[in-house]
Amino acid sequence: xxxxxxxxxxxxxxxxxxxxxxxxxxxxxxxxxxxxxxxxxxxxxxxxxxxxxxxxxxxxxxxxxxxxxxxxxxxxxxxxxxxxxxxxxxxxxxxxxxxxxxxxxxxxxxxxxxxxxxxxxxxxxxxxxxxxxxxxxxxxxxxxxxxxxxxxxxxxxxxxxxxxxxxxxxxxxxxxxxxxxxxxxxxxxxxxxxxxxxxxxxxxxxxxxxxxxxxxxxxxxxxxxxxxxxxxxxxxxxxxxxxxxxxxxxxxxxxxxxxxxxxxxxxxxxxxxxxxxxxxxxxxxxxxxxxxxxxxxxxxxxxxxxxxxxxxxxxxxxxxxxxxxx
Amino acid sequence: xxxxxxxxxxxxxxxxxxxxxxxxxxxxxxxxxxxxxxxxxxxxxxxxxxxxxxxxxxxxxxxxxxxxxxxxxxxxxxxxxxxxxxxxxxxxxxxxxxxxxxxxxxxxxxxxxxxxxxxxxxxxxxxxxxxxxxxxxxxxxxxxxxxxxxxxxxxxxxxxxxxxxxxxxxxxxxxxxxxxxxxxxxxxxxxxxxxxxxxxxxxxxxxxxxxxxxxxxxxxxxxxxxxxxxxxxxx
Numbered sequence: 001x002x003x004x005x006x007x008x009x010x011x012x013x014x015x016x017x018x019x020x021x022x023x024x025x026x027x028x029x030x031x032x033x034x035x036x037x038x039x040x041x042x043x044x045x046x047x048x049x050x051x052x053x054x055x056x057x058x059x060x061x062x063x064x065x066x067x068x069x070x071x072x073x074x075x076x077x078x079x080x081x082x083x084x085x086x087x088x089x090x091x092x093x094x095x096x097x098x099x100x101x102x103x104x105x106x107x108x109x110x111x112x113x114x115x116x117x118x119x120x121x122x123x124x125x126x127x128x129x130x131x132x133x134x135x136x137x138x139x140x141x142x143x144x145x146x147x148x149x150x151x152x153x154x155x156x157x158x159x160x161x162x163x164x165x166x167x168x169x170x171x172x173x174x175x176x177x178x179x180x181x182x183x184x185x186x187x188x189x190x191x192x193x194x195x196x197x198x199x200x201x202x203x204x205x206x207x208x209x210x211x212x213x214x215x216x217x218x219x220x221x222x223x224x225x226x227x228x229x230x231x232x233x234x235x236x237x238x239x240x241x242x243x244x245x246x247x248x249x250x251x252x253x254x255x256x257x258x259x260x261x262x263x264x265x266x267x268x269x270x271x272x273x274x275x276x277x278x279x280x281x282x283x284x285x286x287x288x289x290x291x292x293x294x295x296x297x298x299x300x301x302x303x304x305x306x307x308x309x310x311x312x313x314x315x316x317x318x319x320x321x322x323x324x325x326x
Numbered sequence: 327x328x329x330x331x332x333x334x335x336x337x338x339x340x341x342x343x344x345x346x347x348x349x350x351x352x353x354x355x356x357x358x359x360x361x362x363x364x365x366x367x368x369x370x371x372x373x374x375x376x377x378x379x380x381x382x383x384x385x386x387x388x389x390x391x392x393x394x395x396x397x398x399x400x401x402x403x404x405x406x407x408x409x410x411x412x413x414x415x416x417x418x419x420x421x422x423x424x425x426x427x428x429x430x431x432x433x434x435x436x437x438x439x440x441x442x443x444x445x446x447x448x449x450x451x452x453x454x455x456x457x458x459x460x461x462x463x464x465x466x467x468x469x470x471x472x473x474x475x476x477x478x479x480x481x482x483x484x485x486x487x488x489x490x491x492x493x494x495x496x497x498x499x500x501x502x503x504x505x506x507x508x509x510x511x512x513x514x515x516x517x518x519x520x521x522x523x524x525x526x527x528x529x530x531x532x533x534x535x536x537x538x539x540x541x542x543x544x545x546x547x548x549x550x551x552x553x554x555x556x557x558x559x560x561x
Contacts, residue, residue: 091465094466095466095468098463098465098466098467098468100535100537100540101469101536101537101540102536102538102539103536105540130486133463133466133467133540136463137463137543137544137547140544140547141547144547144550144551148554151554151558165445166560167560168443168444168555168558168559170443170444170445170448170555172447287430
């Protein structure tokens with residue numbers, strides 16, 4: 001298809017360049033036709049003799065048609081030679097998931113904080129380069145911030161009402177960590193598995209890889225970090241308002257990202273899947289709010305008689321007072 | 327060599343021109359100095375010591391290690407751009423600091439299993455697994471620092487926080503109250519900033535500038551958690 005005609009002419013430099021141009025244009029046509037068929041490929045042109053304008057670097061658009069504008073990072077990645085994929089037991093395999101800069105991480109966090117319809121987090125921000133830095137450290141930050149602010153709430157509550165028994169409650173750090181990490185890694189696994197099972201028979205181009213799903217979930221939890229800090233304000237209705245706002249933003253980001261994938265499926269499955277995703281997210285937010293930020297939990301009063309048997313006389317008044325203030 | 331000499335000696339008697347007579351005319355040693363010791367300059371001293379450390383007294387051995395640890399403490403307390411911590415890393419200092427911190431964070435009386443402060447094992451795990459996680463993160467981001475060097479730096483930079491813990495315990499002996507709390511808060515904040523600055527001074531050069539913040543943020547989180555454990559300690 002792309003052969004230059006072999007005629008008997010003198011071989012001059014101009015003819016060679018013209019032949020090269022013809023070959024280049026043919027290759028471009030071939031590349032565009034191939035891309036139209038399989039949009040998830042990215043092409044590179046590895047011929048060093050040609051000038052840079054002939055490098056065909058087209059990023060994948062999710063059916064948007066025109067090639068998207070790239071940033072420097074993507075361009076340099078595509079211009080490199082095709083290296084053999086490192087195996088999963090080598091260090092380089094995992095290093096490829098941490099190939100991000102500070103500006104990229106901040107950009108992804110901003111993208112997850114402000115979702116709007118038609119704004120696909122995976123296509124716009126991840127651009128087929130998911131990272132593990134964001135999900136891991138956002139989960140760690142959220143776990144520690146939850147434990148610290150929960151403890152601070154107890155300190156502030158004790159200031160106002162000195163009958164509350166204060167303790168560092170260090171075990172909550174462990175609980176927070178396990179909960180957040182399990183949510184942010186097991187739920188994407190289940191979601192990815194379910195989507196793969198549903199799309200198994202059809203050759204669908206929109207399927208996200210496991211890492212992209214983990215990224216979406218991890219970055220969507222980033223909106224909870226400032227919310228948890230704002231939960232220090234002891235006004236009850238304000239706390240519920242902030243919680244609802246954060247949940248709405250976070251769940252909206254998830255839904256808008258998952259919508260292009262599930263809309264190809266039946267209505268029932270799509271609606272059920274999206275509602276389960278939102279429900280799990282809401283359960284997480286609610287659980288965190290209730291477990292870490294209960295201002296006057298009764299458990300603080302009940303173990304006291306077992307631990308301090310020396311002061312049973314002060315117990316009934318304190319329990320009565322805490323129940324009234326709750 | 328002996329054979330050559332022998333053969334040259336025989337040939338000298340047999341022929342007027344010996345076989346290897348021309349060798350002395352080449353005189354390589356005058357053109358290219360090939361004399362000298364084949365040693366690596368930095369390890370010259372260690373090689374000398376290797377021969378004699380078996381015979382020295384136990385006190386001498388222990389004092390040498392303690393002096394090395396003490397020297398690194400000084401480098402942490404007055405952070406300059408030096409690479410003593412990186413070049414001669416050791417993990418004795420971090421172990422001593424971690425055990426001291428974990429012991430000081432123990433309460434005298436058991437207040438109730440679930441509501442107490444961090445147990446010894448929890449502090450140990452947080453410090454060591456936190457340091458390992460930060461080191462792995464740093465290496466995965468492409469930093470050119472070795473695993474144990476990074477562990478060494480992170481462990482030694484807990485020293486200001488251990489000093490803060492000591493001061494907090496002394497201050498708490500005077501009883502609790504708001505002034506007491508403000509003093510403790512001030513001391514812990516100052517020591518936290520000192521720790522972060524000290525570890526950044528050692529670790530910052532190993533990353534390209536567009537990833538420095540990504541590598542420093544986990545260090546900040548690590549020292550923040552340790553500071554929190556120190557601040558919330560109540561006897």
